[in-house]
Amino acid sequence: MTFYDKARKTNGKIFAVAPMIDWTDTHCRVFHRQLTRRALLYTEMIVADAVIHGDRGRLLGYEPVEHPLALQLGGSDPSKLAEAVKIAADYGYDEINLNVGCPSDRVQSGTFGACLMRTPETVERAVAAMKAVSAVPVTVKCRIGVDDQDPQAVLPDFLARMAAAGADAIWVHARKAWLQGLSPKENRDVPPLDYELVHRLKRENPDLFLGINGGIQTIEAALAHLQVMDGVMLGRAAYNNATLLNEVDAAIYGEEERRPDWQAVCDAMMEHAARHIASGGRLIHVTRHMVGLFQGFAGARRYRQILSAEAARPGAGPEVIAAAFAAVDTQAGPKRAVG
Template sequence: MSKNQSFIFSVAPMMDWTDRHCRAFHRGLSRRALLYTEMVTANAVIFGDRERLLGFSEVEHPIAVQLGGSDPVALAKAAVICAEWGYDEINLNVGCPSDRVQGGNFGACLMLDPALVAACVAAMKAEVTIPVTVKCRLGVDEQDPEVALDALADSVLAAGADGLIVHARKAWLQGLSPKENRDIPPLDYDRVHRLKARLPDVPVSLNGGITTLEVVQTQLAHVDGVMLGRAAYQQPELLLQVDSLFFGDEDPHADAFTAVTAFEPYVAAHLAAGGRLHDITRHMLGLFTGRPGARAFRRHLATEGVKPEAGLDVLRAAVDEVRKAEERRSLVA
C-alpha cells in the first residue's frame, strides 16, 4: 500500500474547475484529501505567468500540480519550478484525449509511446525530490488494455515513477469528444485491480465514474487510492466525510453551513484584493445538492453572485435560502 497517506483519496485535476479558489474551498471540507491543479503545460510553466498558473495558498496542502508535455527537457525544467513553488507532488498527464492536447503530442496519445513517457519521468525524477506520478488511461483506440496498461506502467516505474493513477477507461482519440471520452468508453475497474495485484508494492489509484463514498470504500479493498472527479465538484458536500471515513480523523465541520461560515474569511480576502465573488462561488453551486432550498441557493448565486458589486452578503443570503427551506420542511414534518 502507498506510504503517502494523502494518496488514499484525491480530487481529480479538472480543466476550468480545479483552480485555486476551488481547491481552497475543497480544503475547507477535507483537511486530508490530496488536491490537484488544473493541467498546465510545461512550456506555460517555463515561459508564462507563474503566479497565475501556479500560485496557491498554503492552506491547500497537500497539493499536486499536473503537468502536460512530452519533451523531457522542458518537463524537467517545469518540474524544478513547480518544486520550488512548494508543490507536494508532480503528476504527468497521460490521459487527456482532447484535440488540443493531441496536437501538442501529450495527454492520452502518449499511451502509444511508453518509452517517451518513461524518458519524461526519468528527466523529472533526476531534478526533483518530490514524488512524480503518472495519470493514464487503460489504453487508446484499438490498443489491448491488458498489453497497453502494463507496458505504460512498467516503463514509467522503471524510470522512477512514484505511483500511478488510472482512469479506468480507454480513450478514443478519433471519433469521440473529450466529454464523450468521460462517459462512453466502458469502465473496467477489474483491469485496474489486476494491475495493482501485479504490482503490490506500487501505489495505484483508481479514477473514473465513481459517484459515492460507499463505492470509494469498496474500491479501497483493491487499490491504494481513489480519485474522485466530477462527483467531488458537483456534490462537494461529499468531502465533509472524507477525513473520518478514510483517514480516521475528525471531520473539519459538522455540516455545510459551518463549512461556508469558516470559508468566509477567504472570500472576504479575495474581495478585498479586488476579486469578484463569482470567481469563488461558481465552485460552490453544488454544495447543497439534494437538500431543500438547493435550487434557490444556486439561483441566487447565479443571478446575484455574478454582479460586479456582489459581496459576502450575497453568499450569506444564498445559504439562508437553504436554511429557510429546511426550517419549513421541519415544521411540516
Template sequence: MTDKQSYRLSVAPMMDWTDSACRRFHRLLSRRALLYTEMVTAAAVIHGDRARLLDHDAAEHPVALQLGGSDPAELRQATRIAADWGYDEINLNVGCPSDRVQSGCFGAVLMKAPQLVAECVAAMQAVSPVEVTVKCRIGVDDQDPGEVLPGFVATMRAAGIRRMTIHARKAWLKGLSPRENREVPPLDYDLVHAMKRAFPDMHLSINGGIADMDMVRDQLRIMDGVMVGRAAYHQPWAILGAADALWGAAPPFADPVEAAQAMRPIITEHLSQGGRLHHFARHMLGLFHGRPGARGWKRTLSEGAAKGGIEVYDAALAQVQAAGNEALASAAMPG
C-alpha cells in the same frame, strides 16, 4: 502515516474547475484528501506567467501540480521551476484526450509511447524535490488494454515511478469529445484491479465513474487510493464532507451550512483584495445538492455572484437556512 494511508482519496485535476479558489473550498471540507491543480503545460510554465499558473495558497496542502508535455528537456525545466512553488507532488498527464492536448503530442496519446514517457519522468525526477507520479488511461484507440496497460505500468515502474493513477477507460483520440471520453468508453475496473495484483509494490489509485463514498470504500478494499472527479465537484459535501473518515478522523463540519459559514471569511478576504464573489461561488453551487434550499442557493449565486458581493452570498445562505428550518418544522408536525 504511510504512503498507502496518505493518498487514499484525491480530487482529480479538472480543466477550468480545480483552480486555487476551488482547492481552497475543497480543502475546507477535507483536511486529508490530496488535491490536484488543473493541468498546466510545461511550455506555459517556461514561457508564460508563472505566478498566475503556479501560485497557490498554503492552506491548499497537500496539493499536487499536474504538468502536460512530451519533451523531456521541457518537462525537466518546468519541474525545476515549479519546485520553487512548494507543491507536494508533480504529476505527468498521460490521460487527457482533448484535441488541443493531442496537437501538442501529450496527454492520452502518450499511451502509445511508453518509452518516451519513461524518458520524461526520468528527466522530471532528476530535478524534483518531491515525488513524480503519472496519471494514465488503460489504453487509446484500437489498443488492447489487457496487453498495453501491464507493459505501460511495468515501464513506469522501471523508470522509478512508484505511484500512479489509472483512469479505467480507454480514450478515443478521434471521434469523441473530451466530455464523451469521460462517459462513453466502458469502464474496466477489473483490469485496473489486476494491475494492483500484478504490481503490489506500487501505490495505485483508480479513477473514472466513482460516484459516491460507497464506491470509494468498495474500491479501497482492492486499490491503494481512489481519485474522484466530477462527483467531488458537483456534490462536494457528499464526497469531501465525509472524506476524512477514511483516515479515521472526524469531519471538520457537521453539515454544509457550517462549511458555508466557514467559507465566508475566506471569501470576504478575497473580495477585500479586489477579487470577485464568482471566483469562489462558481465552485460552490453543488454544496447543498439534494438538501432543502439547494435550488435557491444555486440560483442566487448563479445570478448574483458575477456582479454582487458578500451580501449575495449571505442571501443565498439565508435561503438555505430558512428552507432547512421549514423542512424540520414540517417533519415535526404530527400526522
C-alpha cells in the same frame, strides 16, 4: 517522508479530487479544503512551456490552506518537463503529476495527454527526467489505452515502464480514450469502464502504488475500490456534489466523525472571496465552484439560484455567500429528494 511513503508504511489509503481543466483552480481547491482536510487536491493541468515562459505567479500560485496539493503538468519533452519541475520547486507543491490521460484536441495538438499512451518510451524518459530534479513524488495519470490499443497488453507494459522510471504512483482512469470520433466530454462517459483490469494489475503489482479513477460516484463506491487499490480519485462527482467531501476524513482516513460546521465553511469562503475581490477579481470566480454543495438539502434550489444569479451581478460581494447559505436548512441535513 512523503504522504505516499506514509501511506505505504501504515497500509493507508489516499483519496484525491481529480485535476479538471477549467474547474480545479485555486478557488475550487480552497472551497474543497473547507470540506476535507485530508484529501489530496490537484491543480488544473499546466503546460510545461507555460511554466517556463509564462506568468509563474499566476500559474503556480495558490493558498497555503490547499495542502496537500499536487501540480499537474502537461508536456512530452523531458528537458522542458524537468525545467518546469525545477521552477515549481520554489512553490512547495507536495507532488508533481504528469498528464497522460487528457483526450482533448488542444492537448493532442501539443503531443501530450492521452496520445502519449502510444509512445510509452517518451513518458518513461519524461518521468525519469522529472524524478532526477524533484524532491517530491513524481506521479502519472493515465488511461488504460487509446483508440484500437488492447488495454490487456498496453497497460501492463505502461505500468512497468513507469515503475522503471521511478514513478511514485500511477493514477489510472479505467477507460480508454478515443482520440478520434469522441469529444472530451464523451470520453468521460462513452468508453466502457474496466475496473477489473485495473484491480488485477494492482494485485499483480503489490509494491506499486496504483490509484483508480473514472465513474466513481459515492464514498461507498470509493471504499469498495480501496479494498483492492491504494488510492481512489473522484472528479466530477466530487465537484457536482461537493457535500460528499465532508465524509472523506472519517470514512477514508479514520478520523472521528463530526457534524459539518457549515458556518465555518461560509465564513472561510466569504473571507477568501473578499481577498479575491480586493485583488481585482469577481465574486463569481469563487462561487461558481460552490453551486454543487447542499444537494438533497431543503433550500438547495434557492442556494443555487442565489449563487448563480446574484454572484454574477457587477459589484457583488461576499454577503451573497452568506445569503445563499442562509437559504439552506443545514440542521435537517440532506433529504431524499434534491431541493
